[in-house]
Amino acid sequence: xxxxxxxxxxxxxxxxxxxxxxxxxxxxxxxxxxxxxxxxxxxxxxxxxxxxxxxxxxxxxxxxxxxxxxxxxxxxxxxxxxxxxxxxxxxxxxxxxxxxxxxxxxxxxxxxxxxxxxxxxxxxxxxxxxxxxxxxxxxxxxxxxxxxxxxxxxxxxxxxxxxxxxxxxxxxxxxxxxxxxxxxxxxxxxxxxxxxxxxxxxxxxxxxxxx
DNA sequence: GACCAGGCACATC
DNA sequence: GATGTGCATGGT
Numbered sequence: 001x002x003x004x005x006x007x008x009x010x011x012x013x014x015x016x017x018x019x020x021x022x023x024x025x026x027x028x029x030x031x032x033x034x035x036x037x038x039x040x041x042x043x044x045x046x047x048x049x050x051x052x053x054x055x056x057x058x059x060x061x062x063x064x065x066x067x068x069x070x071x072x073x074x075x076x077x078x079x080x081x082x083x084x085x086x087x088x089x090x091x092x093x094x095x096x097x098x099x100x101x102x103x104x105x106x107x108x109x110x111x112x113x114x115x116x117x118x119x120x121x122x123x124x125x126x127x128x129x130x131x132x133x134x135x136x137x138x139x140x141x142x143x144x145x146x147x148x149x150x151x152x153x154x155x156x157x158x159x160x161x162x163x164x165x166x167x168x169x170x171x172x173x174x175x176x177x178x179x180x181x182x183x184x185x186x187x188x189x190x191x192x193x194x195x196x197x198x199x200x201x202x203x204x205x206x207x208x209x210x211x
Numbered sequence: 212g213a214c215c216a217g218g219c220a221c222a223t224c
Numbered sequence: 225g226a227t228g229t230g231c232a233t234g235g236t
Contacts, residue, residue: 038218044233045217079216080234088220125219145217161226190217196217 002174008209009181013183013190014175019187022135027103030136031095034128035080035088061099064092087123094121107137114139126164133184139178142171143186147193150157154197156208 022040024030029049036045051074052058072085083193086146092101098117099106107112111133118129126144133139148172152158152167196207 019218034217037216039216039231040218040233041216041235043235047234048224077233080218080231081233083231084221125220129216144219147217175223186217200214 001170005171007172009185009188011044011208012192013184016188016191019184019191021183021187022131024135026058027094027107027136028060028101031091031132032058032063032088032102035091035123035132036075036084038080038084038087038128043075044079048075048136051075051077052204060092060096064089064096083123087121090122091124105135107139109138111141126168130168133209134179135180138179140177140182142168142175142182144168144188145186147197148186148189150197150199151189151193151209154204154207 008192022030022033024033032052033045033049036048038135049058052063055074057066057074057167065144066074068089071088072081075081075084075088078084088160094117095101095106106130114133115129118124118132119126124132130141132141133141134143146166149162149164149167151156152159152170153162158167171185175185192208196203198204
């Protein structure tokens with residue numbers, strides 16, 4: 001299993017090259033993006049983040065001081081804007097209260113504690129939590145998303161109904177626990193997914209992983 | 212017009 | 225514990 005997973009990584013890297021994730025200028029921007037990108041095209045998330053930046057509001061306290069209505073209107077392009085405004089505020093409240101809005105302070109704590117805390121925030125599930133841990137705080141945790149499960153299933157690594165943890169364990173129990181590897185691997189899977197592993201994609205049959 | 216996108220919480224059975 | 229549903233914009 002280890003060698004197959006390493007082989008897949010190698011092929012993806014050769015095919016697509018380094019992906020330079022996460023596309024953001026600061027750890028806090030990663031956190032915001034992680035919440036906004038839930039079930040949403042990244043291009044729409046960029047528009048939402050640009051709205052925040054244009055108004056010079058990309059800071060934990062400034063965002064938290066906004067009325068929820070105002071926040072929702074700023075992030076409108078990202079879709080689900082009402083629920084995401086709520087989720088973002090839930091996270092900001094936690095981030096400010098427990099870590100004074102400092103990603104550096106947060107990054108000093110251990111992975112499993114942080115993961116528990118993040119999952120305790122209403123609106124942050126496993127993928128959002130792990131994205132924040134890996135891409136904002138440099139913790140060695142493998143991020144699983146819809147593409148990851150779809151690819152693992154289509155290549156026979158897991159059953160169709162397999163859960164998040166099962167997919168995550170597959171990687172984490174068979175690969176070195178390295179931030180750089182996890183960072184690039186997940187990004188490459190998303191890159192592959194966008195092109196070949198959409199739900200009804202005829203190109204799936206020409207997937208570069210199939211030899 | 213249909214389908215899809217870097218999920219999650221909640222209701223119901 | 226499994227399954228279904230609401231949330232919403234914008235690209236292809």
